[in-house]
Amino acid sequence: MIRLTGITRTFLVGGEEVHALREVNLAITKGEYLSIMGPSGSGKSTLLNIIGLLDRPNAGVYELDGGKVTALSDDELARVRREKIGFVFQFFHLVPRLTATQNIELPMILAGIDPAERRQRLARLLTEYGLEGRASHRPDQLSGGQCQRVAIARAMSMGPTVILADEPTGNLDRHTGQEVLAVLEQVHHKGGTVVIVTHDPEIGARSHRRLRMLDGAVVADEKD
Amino acid sequence: MRPTDLFNFAWQVLRGSVARTLLILLAMGIGVAAVVMVTALGEGARLYVANQFGSLGSNLVIVLPGRSETAGAMPGVLLGKTPRDLTLDDALALKRSHAVRRFAPLIVGAGDVRVGARSRETPVLGSTAELVEIRHMELAQGRFLPEGDPRHSQPVCVIGAKVASELFGSRQALGEWLRIGDRRFRVIGIMATQGESLGMNTDEIVIVPLAAAQALFNTEALFRVLVEAKSREQIAQTKADVEEIIRLRHEGERDVTVITQDAVLATFDRILNALTLTVASIAAISLAVAGILIMNVMLIAVTQRRREIGLLKALGATGQQIRLAFFTEAMLLASGGAAAGLAVGELGRSIVGQMYPAIPFQAPWWALVAAPAIAMTTAVLFTVAPARRAARLDPVQALSRR
Numbered sequence: 001m002i003r004l005t006g007i008t009r010t011f012l013v014g015g016e017e018v019h020a021l022r023e024v025n026l027a028i029t030k031g032e033y034l035s036i037m038g039p040s041g042s043g044k045s046t047l048l049n050i051i052g053l054l055d056r057p058n059a060g061v062y063e064l065d066g067g068k069v070t071a072l073s074d075d076e077l078a079r080v081r082r083e084k085i086g087f088v089f090q091f092f093h094l095v096p097r098l099t100a101t102q103n104i105e106l107p108m109i110l111a112g113i114d115p116a117e118r119r120q121r122l123a124r125l126l127t128e129y130g131l132e133g134r135a136s137h138r139p140d141q142l143s144g145g146q147c148q149r150v151a152i153a154r155a156m157s158m159g160p161t162v163i164l165a166d167e168p169t170g171n172l173d174r175h176t177g178q179e180v181l182a183v184l185e186q187v188h189h190k191g192g193t194v195v196i197v198t199h200d201p202e203i204g205a206r207s208h209r210r211l212r213m214l215d216g217a218v219v220a221d222e223k224d
Numbered sequence: 225m226r227p228t229d230l231f232n233f234a235w236q237v238l239r240g241s242v243a244r245t246l247l248i249l250l251a252m253g254i255g256v257a258a259v260v261m262v263t264a265l266g267e268g269a270r271l272y273v274a275n276q277f278g279s280l281g282s283n284l285v286i287v288l289p290g291r292s293e294t295a296g297a298m299p300g301v302l303l304g305k306t307p308r309d310l311t312l313d314d315a316l317a318l319k320r321s322h323a324v325r326r327f328a329p330l331i332v333g334a335g336d337v338r339v340g341a342r343s344r345e346t347p348v349l350g351s352t353a354e355l356v357e358i359r360h361m362e363l364a365q366g367r368f369l370p371e372g373d374p375r376h377s378q379p380v381c382v383i384g385a386k387v388a389s390e391l392f393g394s395r396q397a398l399g400e401w402l403r404i405g406d407r408r409f410r411v412i413g414i415m416a417t418q419g420e421s422l423g424m425n426t427d428e429i430v431i432v433p434l435a436a437a438q439a440l441f442n443t444e445a446l447f448r449v450l451v452e453a454k455s456r457e458q459i460a461q462t463k464a465d466v467e468e469i470i471r472l473r474h475e476g477e478r479d480v481t482v483i484t485q486d487a488v489l490a491t492f493d494r495i496l497n498a499l500t501l502t503v504a505s506i507a508a509i510s511l512a513v514a515g516i517l518i519m520n521v522m523l524i525a526v527t528q529r530r531r532e533i534g535l536l537k538a539l540g541a542t543g544q545q546i547r548l549a550f551f552t553e554a555m556l557l558a559s560g561g562a563a564a565g566l567a568v569g570e571l572g573r574s575i576v577g578q579m580y581p582a583i584p585f586q587a588p589w590w591a592l593v594a595a596p597a598i599a600m601t602t603a604v605l606f607t608v609a610p611a612r613r614a615a616r617l618d619p620v621q622a623l624s625r626r
Binding site for chain 1: 225233239534536540542619
């Protein structure tokens, strides 16, 4: 479903080339629950951004659902991202002036989905992620865990091919982190593909496939 | 993205920062209101002058003694100097022109008008029966000066409404006698209230036969002769005839000034239009300033909302959607500001209109269209740069910074 072949990404930092990713090869199949671990600067976030089509590799081929996406224009990438990728961020990235419902609705608005259809999906998502009582609350009236649940609901609203979570528990206390992780695992149990970037070995241990990265290369790839 | 969603999104942004929104609305509103008010004042002045000339009488040609080389001044201000007076005989000679329908010689002076113990200093006009037709005067009571040989006069007069009420109070003025200087006149007519007409308020004057005025002020010299051409097309012919007839009578010297109201009106029109346009352009600059304000605010918004823009991109917003969101926001601000400005301008116009009811203040239609249009255009133009910057934002960088 996701196939990366020879992906290389270099940045220019102060006139010097930094290799964030060196010839990464990776295949992720549908329904996998995968964690990417490694020290900071090892390239795990860059890899996630490239899988999420937010960043482009300097070399290599990326196939998503059987189609090459490396050569697409920015706007085409945006459309693919809208349909197939769901992001969950460490700092939630909810729009502060919008309510929980409106935040979840954003991707569907961008996709131009019919308002009646949007209402249906919203009702379902709110129930599914236990947010019925919080529908018209703004992010500053929500707890961290609730914020992240809103973010996950938003990521799921378009029925994406893959959920990409960058340190989803990094900004939460242990207990809430577990809760959020449980929600992500619930997505996985329903057949969704989940990729989590984390530096917490405990979280990594819960996933079914663990990638370890170092200096821009995948050094270990364990499956249960 | 659906248009209603786009609208809602922009609306939520504007509602999210009320102070910022109100400030921009204020700037835009002031600009639009300024354009509306300024053009309303200019147009009001123009219409006022046009009306004044209209009330003066149609197809009018005015003959003044003396030669002035300056065109376009107020007829009342134009007082050339000449050794040769314009006389009644000059005026009577104008009958020779076929283009002339009628004429009224005019003498103006100030007289001490008395009725019993009441006395009042008023302008006294000496003229003939034709004046009422030429100047489109209306009588409230009685009749105007009798027709007949202007060299001879009867002791009668026609008075303005204000003069009548001040001298006679609530008493019937018609048929009563009044005194101007050492002469007695019987009131045979009272004029209807017409208000100001080119510096001469018909409410406050007394009109006597020409010969009587000549005797009163002890002068043969006419203040001016009002000539009415037979038609609009014959105004030029009338002017030429008048100049020729008087030149022949004045031993070949062109020592009178003949002005047509059309020429004067056209000059006024041009001056006032130019003035309105100039001041309106200055007011329009404030609109451009408001546009620059919008640009600044939008640029700040791009920086402040980096994370949000990055997020939208991560959620699948295309560059065009981001640009559209910014343009919608700017358009909402501009149209809100324009609406507020139109309302405030209209309010200001009606307030000034109440203060000066004689002047028909009315913003011309082009200003009512142009002011909002300029507001919208500047808003959109000045949003191009911020919107492009937002659309080009790299989502990875935008999201990584806290």
